[in-house]
Amino acid sequence: MDIGYYPGCALHGSSNDYEMSVRACLEVLGVQLREVDDWICCGATAAHSLNQKLAVALPARNLALAECQGMQDLLAPCPMCSMELIKANQAISADAKLKKEMAEIVELKVEGKVSVLNLIQIFQQVGLDRIKELAVKSLDEFKPACYYGCLLTRPPEALQFDDCEQPSSMETLLEGLGAAPIDWNYKTECCGAGMTMSNEDTVLDLSHKILTNAADHGANCLVVACPMCHVNLDMKQADIDRRYNVQHDMVVYYLSDLVGFALGLDEQRLGVNRHFVAKH
Amino acid sequence: MARIGVFTCWCGENIARNVDVEKVAEAIGKLPHVRCSVAYKYMCSDPGQAIMREKIVSEGLTGVVVASCSPHMHLKTFRKAAESEGLNPYVVEMANIREHCSWVHHNKEDATRKAIDLVRMSVAKVLRNHALDPIRVPVTKRALVIGGGVAGIQAALDIADAGHEVVLVERDPSIGGKMAGLSETFPTLDCSQCILTPRMVDVGQHPNIKLHTYSEVEAVDGYLGNFKVTIRKKARYVDMDKCTGCGICWNACPSKKNLSEFDFGMGTRKAIYVPFPQAVPARPVIDANACIKLTKDKCGLCEKKCPAGAINFDDQDELITEEIGAVVVATGYKLYDIGKEQQNDKLAGYGEYGYGKYKDVIDSLQFERIVSASGPTVGEIQRPSDGKEPKSVVFISCVGSRDNAKGVSYCSKICCMYNAKHTMLYKHKVHDGQAHVFYMDIRAGGKNYDEFVRRAIEQDGAQYHRGRVSKITEENGKLIVRGVDTLAGVPVTVEADLVVLAAAMRPADGVEQLAQKLNVGYDEFGFLSESHPKLRPIETNAAGVFVCGACQGPKDIPESVAQASAAAGKVMMMFSRKELTREPEVACVNEQNCAACFACARACPFNAIEQAEIRDRNGNLVKRTARVNPGLCMGCGTCVAICPSKSVDLEGFTEQQIYAQVESLV
Numbered sequence: 023m024d025i026g027y028y029p030g031c032a033l034h035g036s037s038n039d040y041e042m043s044v045r046a047c048l049e050v051l052g053v054q055l056r057e058v059d060d061w062i063c064c065g066a067t068a069a070h071s072l073n074q075k076l077a078v079a080l081p082a083r084n085l086a087l088a089e090c091q092g093m094q095d096l097l098a099p100c101p102m103c104s105m106e107l108i109k110a111n112q113a114i115s116a117d118a119k120l121k122k123e124m125a126e127i128v129e130l131k132v133e134g135k136v137s138v139l140n141l142i143q144i145f146q147q148v149g150l151d152r153i154k155e156l157a158v159k160s161l162d163e164f165k166p167a168c169y170y171g172c173l174l175t176r177p178p179e180a181l182q183f184d185d186c187e188q189p190s191s192m193e194t195l196l197e198g199l200g201a202a203p204i205d206w207n208y209k210t211e212c213c214g215a216g217m218t219m220s221n222e223d224t225v226l227d228l229s230h231k232i233l234t235n236a237a238d239h240g241a242n243c244l245v246v247a248c249p250m251c252h253v254n255l256d257m258k259q260a261d262i263d264r265r266y267n268v269q270h271d272m273v274v275y276y277l278s279d280l281v282g283f284a285l286g287l288d289e290q291r292l293g294v295n296r297h298f299v300a301k302h
Numbered sequence: 303m304a305r306i307g308v309f310t311c312w313c314g315e316n317i318a319r320n321v322d323v324e325k326v327a328e329a330i331g332k333l334p335h336v337r338c339s340v341a342y343k344y345m346c347s348d349p350g351q352a353i354m355r356e357k358i359v360s361e362g363l364t365g366v367v368v369a370s371c372s373p374h375m376h377l378k379t380f381r382k383a384a385e386s387e388g389l390n391p392y393v394v395e396m397a398n399i400r401e402h403c404s405w406v407h408h409n410k411e412d413a414t415r416k417a418i419d420l421v422r423m424s425v426a427k428v429l430r431n432h433a434l435d436p437i438r439v440p441v442t443k444r445a446l447v448i449g450g451g452v453a454g455i456q457a458a459l460d461i462a463d464a465g466h467e468v469v470l471v472e473r474d475p476s477i478g479g480k481m482a483g484l485s486e487t488f489p490t491l492d493c494s495q496c497i498l499t500p501r502m503v504d505v506g507q508h509p510n511i512k513l514h515t516y517s518e519v520e521a522v523d524g525y526l527g528n529f530k531v532t533i534r535k536k537a538r539y540v541d542m543d544k545c546t547g548c549g550i551c552w553n554a555c556p557s558k559k560n561l562s563e564f565d566f567g568m569g570t571r572k573a574i575y576v577p578f579p580q581a582v583p584a585r586p587v588i589d590a591n592a593c594i595k596l597t598k599d600k601c602g603l604c605e606k607k608c609p610a611g612a613i614n615f616d617d618q619d620e621l622i623t624e625e626i627g628a629v630v631v632a633t634g635y636k637l638y639d640i641g642k643e644q645q646n647d648k649l650a651g652y653g654e655y656g657y658g659k660y661k662d663v664i665d666s667l668q669f670e671r672i673v674s675a676s677g678p679t680v681g682e683i684q685r686p687s688d689g690k691e692p693k694s695v696v697f698i699s700c701v702g703s704r705d706n707a708k709g710v711s712y713c714s715k716i717c718c719m720y721n722a723k724h725t726m727l728y729k730h731k732v733h734d735g736q737a738h739v740f741y742m743d744i745r746a747g748g749k750n751y752d753e754f755v756r757r758a759i760e761q762d763g764a765q766y767h768r769g770r771v772s773k774i775t776e777e778n779g780k781l782i783v784r785g786v787d788t789l790a791g792v793p794v795t796v797e798a799d800l801v802v803l804a805a806a807m808r809p810a811d812g813v814e815q816l817a818q819k820l821n822v823g824y825d826e827f828g829f830l831s832e833s834h835p836k837l838r839p840i841e842t843n844a845a846g847v848f849v850c851g852a853c854q855g856p857k858d859i860p861e862s863v864a865q866a867s868a869a870a871g872k873v874m875m876m877f878s879r880k881e882l883t884r885e886p887e888v889a890c891v892n893e894q895n896c897a898a899c900f901a902c903a904r905a906c907p908f909n910a911i912e913q914a915e916i917r918d919r920n921g922n923l924v925k926r927t928a929r930v931n932p933g934l935c936m937g938c939g940t941c942v943a944i945c946p947s948k949s950v951d952l953e954g955f956t957e958q959q960i961y962a963q964v965e966s967l968v
Binding site: 186187207208235238245 | 651656
């Protein structure tokens with residue numbers, strides 16, 4: 023399987039462990055990633071809170087590049103990126119005037135026809151059966167709390183992915199690979215996201231609640247599919263521990279880490295050794 | 303030789319302000335065939351009508367045009383006046399120079415010119431009018447009431463008490479509807495069963511009421527005053543004539559764990575059951591999906607034990623027909639299916655409330671069963687998960703209502719009141735408990751309604767939070783309800799033992815199919831459409847079909863009952879006449895020209911066009927033709943537009959008349 027790949031800023035910066043993990047994992051699954059040549063930032067929260075046109079134009083440029091580089095499916099492992107790309111896609115294909123305007127701004131023809139996928143959807147496309155065939159190890163030591171955060175399922179009218187309030191696609195995948203995901207209450211709550219720069223207190227509070235609830239429900243690890251969530255829950259865990267005088271000791275994996283373990287990849291290949299909270 | 307009189311109205315200032323009425327009268331007076339053209343301040347008043355009547359006689363008029371307001375307003379008035387002088391009412395026409403002219407234009411000169419055009423068109427039309435006779439149809443003085451909830455019961459009893467026969471069809475095994483399952487009712491807190499069950503008994507015993515429970519309307523044929531209704535009596539597996547309702551069968555039945563529909567899944571019932579002890583008829587029915595005999599051909603205990611030999615496992619659905627003169631639809635409501643797969647995918651949502659996931663998140667009708675003395679807990683308030691008495695209960699308003707994103711746009715109207723009632727009933731039973739309500743607005747319009755809500759807050763101490771709930775989760779046996787109080791501007795978290803969701807009111811399942819059988823319109827939500835929101839709130843656009851209760855829109859009990867009595871009144875008005883008259887402005891087929899393609903029959907929204915055969919005296923088929931049933935035709939004209947051979951015309955609006963109007967304009 024050959025697929026377009028939009029890493030976004032995070033995967034080439036602070037969360038390059040996520041990229042290592044995604045690449046390693048998909049290589050074993052036979053998914054060839056073709057990175058969009060000359061991609062730019064998706065705009066993220068900054069663009070859509072400041073300038074509606076810019077919020078469409080930035081992802082539109084990336085969509086246009088993907089289109090003219092002949093990509094049909096485009097993996098954006100960061101949910102913020104995939105959400106922005108999907109929203110731009112929908113806006114452009116629904117509005118001929120906007121489409122024309124965007125083509126002028128980004129100086130490329132853009133149709134809004136690329137299908138943008140998140141990491142879970144790639145695994146779904148490969149198929150659980152195929153992943154099971156390739157798996158060499160059961161995940162039975164893991165009792166993960168699958169954490170979707172705000173953006174994997176929201177806004178539901180744009181993403182149309184899973185049940186937006188009670189999602190279960192990560193659980194289905196990991197259960198199939200032998201893990202025993204727990205049922206808990208903070209699957210779709212916010213971790214504080216970009217507030218980590220401007221209002222750390224909020225992030226520490228929200229992330230502390232997430233970690234606490236996962237542990238209370240018997241989780242021995244958290245699984246995320248978002249670089250921002252990983253930063254707040256993993257990198258900031260020491261700060262949370264200090265602030266609330268607790269010892270969470272909760273390992274936070276990317277979804278591709280666990281799938282990678284099942285496929286026989288080690289922590290170095292997946293970049294897990296670069297996480298802040300280590301498994302004891 | 304036609305002799306037309308034209309009467310132009312000032313309508314006080316209404317028309318005269320923007321239209322020079324004298325000029326209109328003068329211009330029209332010059333038209334050929336117009337014998338007199340008069341303007342008067344109020345044509346509809348007594349002296350105005352007198353002028354018209356006098357001219358009809360003195361000028362020997364053969365046609366009349368009144369240029370005034372909308373025909374909806376006064377056409378009947380003027381036709382009646384003309385009729386009193388011996389003129390056929392259908393040679394009176396109106397030109398609407400108020401709504402269509404003076405009210406919408408400001409330039410008096412232009413408006414006057416347009417008014418002259420409008421009147422001239424009407425003159426051109428009336429020259430081609432001819433006398434019509436009202437259609438007379440006989441009336442079967444027997445009413446069908448569909449739905450045996452409180453509205454249907456009220457309508458049926460009123461009609462029956464007036465001495466007419468009533469056929470009452472109910473889908474469930476017993477009449478009583480939703481109200482039979484309610485605990486106590488607002489704003490008086492009187493017991494729902496105490497006020498309803500005697501009425502149910504009255505229905506069961508009334509000599510004029512023929513009751514078909516566990517039955518549905520299969521098909522409706524015929525027209526106003528003369529309907530033929532096919533009713534499917536679903537297989538009950540119990541012979542209603544032999545059964546005495548002794549109860550030995552359901553005590554013997556070993557299939558116990560079936561969720562009770564009457565208790566909204568809060569309790570269980572046997573496979574052979576009466577829905578509740580006060581059911582009418584007090585005869586059991588066998589649930590074919592739960593019965594061990596019918597599913598596995600084992601057991602048969604009820605049959606062995608029944609002393610009356612009333613069990614019949616070979617029972618089949620039965621179709622019967624009833625001749626009916628008028629129909630009252632009272633099919634009621636159901637609650638929005640929270641968090642479930644919705645037929646309409648626009649109505650999906652509320653996964654955040656965990657309904658269906660957490661046992662202690664229930665809907666309002668389920669709560670009614672928990673507080674009801676006839677409910678599965680005999681009125682003890684116990685939460686479903688562990689049977690403990692909840693010390694903190696959260697009631698959430700507007701689950702589905704007034705929510706364009708996940709629900710319906712309308713207000714379900716009764717929830718604010720029953721939420722207040724629930725908090726009171728709860729407090730009266732659990733004195734140390736605390737009720738919380740999350741609401742958007744408190745809508746308590748009605749006699750003694752707002753006082754009732756104030757009592758809930760001030761005397762019974764319900765905590766009202768103005769805001770929505772964003773999420774419900776369960777931790778250590780408690781439901782964590784997270785919401786916001788927008789008045790205080792703070793997030794609110796309540797640890798609750800029980801959460802009750804006030805789900806939106808939606809029309810009952812299957813109402814759209816029923817409406818199609820009856821040719822009654824319905825809105826985007828499936829609520830049946832009344833003929834006019836203010837002046838004809840009971841009638842529908844199908845003649846002889848009336849609506850009452852929550853099938854027409856969200857309603858509480860008093861309103862449903864009032865509307866049901868109104869519907870009964872309309873039926874009695876119909877039945878007070880020997881025969882019914884209908885406006886003769888209906889379609890008419892030129893059977894000589896008709897090519898028998900029946901495009902008209904397919905297009906007709908009222909199924910008023912039949913296939914007929916013309917035979918010679920020896921009975922040989924000459925030709926086939928379309929024929930309009932004047933009892934059914936509503937005069938919409940769709941058939942006229944669609945007929946490829948121009949063989950259909952609408953009396954009173956013939957193509958000749960309309961072309962003449964257009965011609966007079968150009």
